[in-house]
Amino acid sequence: MLTAACKFRNKSGLASTTRVMPFFLSTSATVTPLCPPPSPYPSPHFRLPYLPRRGLAFLAAAASPRTLPPTPRQAMASLATSTAAAAAAEVTHLSQRDAADIDEQLMGPLGFSVDQLMELAGLSVATAVAEVYKLSEHTRVLIICGPGNNGGDGLVAARHLYHFGYKPFVCYPKRTAKPLYSGLVTQLESLAIPFVPVEDLPQDLSGQYDIVIDAMFGFSFHGAPRPPFDDLIQMLVSLSVIGDSAKRPPIVSVDIPSGWHVEEGDVSGGGIKPDMLVSLTAPKLCAKKFTGPHHFLGGRFVPPPISSKYGLELPPYPGTSMCVRIGKVPSVDISSLRENYISPELLETQVMPNPFDQFRTWFDEAVTAGLREPNAMALTTVNKAGKPSSRMVLLKGVDKQGFVWYVKNHHFKQLSIHSNEPPKNLFLMPSLGLVQVHKLR
Ligand SMILES: NC(=O)C1=CN([C@@H]2O[C@H](COP(=O)(O)OP(=O)(O)OC[C@H]3O[C@@H](n4cnc5c(N)ncnc54)[C@H](O)[C@@H]3O)[C@@H](O)[C@H]2O)[C@@H](O)CC1
Numbered sequence: 212m213l214t215a216a217c218k219f220r221n222k223s224g225l226a227s228t229t230r231v232m233p234f235f236l237s238t239s240a241t242v243t244p245l246c247p248p249p250s251p252y253p254s255p256h257f258r259l260p261y262l263p264r265r266g267l268a269f270l271a272a273a274a275s276p277r278t279l280p281p282t283p284r285q286a287m288a289s290l291a292t293s294t295a296a297a298a299a300a301e302v303t304h305l306s307q308r309d310a311a312d313i314d315e316q317l318m319g320p321l322g323f324s325v326d327q328l329m330e331l332a333g334l335s336v337a338t339a340v341a342e343v344y345k346l347s348e349h350t351r352v353l354i355i356c357g358p359g360n361n362g363g364d365g366l367v368a369a370r371h372l373y374h375f376g377y378k379p380f381v382c383y384p385k386r387t388a389k390p391l392y393s394g395l396v397t398q399l400e401s402l403a404i405p406f407v408p409v410e411d412l413p414q415d416l417s418g419q420y421d422i423v424i425d426a427m428f429g430f431s432f433h434g435a436p437r438p439p440f441d442d443l444i445q446m447l448v449s450l451s452v453i454g455d456s457a458k459r460p461p462i463v464s465v466d467i468p469s470g471w472h473v474e475e476g477d478v479s480g481g482g483i484k485p486d487m488l489v490s491l492t493a494p495k496l497c498a499k500k501f502t503g504p505h506h507f508l509g510g511r512f513v514p515p516p517i518s519s520k521y522g523l524e525l526p527p528y529p530g531t532s533m534c535v536r537i538g539k540v541p542s543v544d545i546s547s548l549r550e551n552y553i554s555p556e557l558l559e560t561q562v563m564p565n566p567f568d569q570f571r572t573w574f575d576e577a578v579t580a581g582l583r584e585p586n587a588m589a590l591t592t593v594n595k596a597g598k599p600s601s602r603m604v605l606l607k608g609v610d611k612q613g614f615v616w617y618v619k620n621h622h623f624k625q626l627s628i629h630s631n632e633p634p635k636n637l638f639l640m641p642s643l644g645l646v647q648v649h650k651l652r
């Protein structure tokens with residue numbers, strides 16, 4: 212009598228369902244070699260018969276949809292971002308002038324509108340944030356927006372983060388009276404996203420927010436920051452000096468760490484030290500001085516005429532991603548890797564009476580969700596001396612009579628299936644968050 216939880220996420224990674232997989236325990240064991248399957252799967256293959264279950268129980272070990280493990284697609288994307296990181300040294304860095312020129316070209320002869328570019332830029336920021344800062348641990352996001360397009364990127368990112376499940380708060384002290392900006396504000400208001408006046412912000416932001424997004428100034432910044440941005444920048448500087456990163460919200464800077472010289476970086480050394488920088492279109496020269504753990508590129512809209520004119524060397528975006536990591540991949544603290552589970556109940560009445568039917572339904576969902584090789588499973592047997600051994604096999608069929616999988620001929624002898632100890636079929640689908648164990652007696 213065994214159960215397991217499984218979680219599915221759709222291709223976008225934004226919607227999910229959580230299920231519980233019943234395990235079943237049969238009463239006898241027979242393993243019948245079947246007819247040799249056609250190449251490329253050498254014979255024999257085996258069928259574990261389905262025998263009536265003695266009992267069935269369900270564990271409610273469902274996870275929050277917002278804390279799901281990455282899908283294989285995302286895992287592949289991460290792999291691609293790692294590969295891209297290796298090429299980070301070759302990424303082009305733009306001068307302030309080239310950045311402004313590219314802006315003009317895009318919105319002139321190349322036919323883009325500022326709204327389009329801002330939407331894509333803000334979406335890149337939101338997706339990069341979501342890739343690094345998981346919702347389960349970073350829910351409340353303060354976005355501080357400046358008066359120009361950098362601030363507009365922040366407003367767009369706030370909307371996308373809301374739709375991703377985060378709880379954004381926006382500080383937008385110098386509003387621009389253009390339809391584009393007032394439209395963005397109206398959109399946020401319609402989502403009931405709070406606008407926080409500067410004077411209502413606590414001096415120490417660490418208690419109220421889990422992430423702070425700096426969307427104050429981008430590549431058009433020059434001189435010394437004027438009020439109220441001077442104080443806002445100082446607030447972020449004070450956050451940066453809290454040594455223990457676990458005790459403060461990470462700072463994410465959009466395109467340029469606000470207050471930094473666009474080409475020379477943090478000239479005084481007393482500026483913001485963001486944990487994450489999302490460069491847009493291409494990194495600006497100041498990004499060479501960025502030392503935080505997460506450097507991403509966003510703004511997936513650069514057409515070939517711009518790339519060739521400015522000799523841009525930029526990493527490819529993986530798959531359909533709106534962002535790509537360009538910095539060094541930070542080393543992971545393995546002990547900190549964990550999934551936070553909440554435990555809503557799943558009742559026996561909610562699942563199919565026949566575990567094979569339930570398995571088939573969830574398996575089909577897994578395939579539809581685009582999971583890679585969901586039919587991979589580990590088969591564990593114990594030899595006569597009591598020594599267990601496991602190997603990965605591929606499920607090749609399932610029906611009311613049992614599971615069918617293939618192993619290579621010479622591996623058959625090693626299966627020890629005819630030993631006294633009953634075989635255990637461990638169906639492990641870590642990418643699904645699903646584990647199934649089938650034990651036969
Ligand atoms: N291809 C591109 O170039 C794209 C650029 N985008 C964004 O647009 C940004 C550039 O936008 P903008 O040119 O509007 O400029 P910024 O957003 O960098 O800032 C300009 C505003 O800041 C004010 N300002 C400048 N220096 C100041 C100071 N010292 N104290 C107080 N206020 C100051 C200016 O008066 C102006 O209102 C980029 O960094 C990026 O974030 C994206 O929206 C889309 C694509």
Ligand SMILES: [K+]
Binds near residue numbers: 428469
């Ligand atoms: K910024």
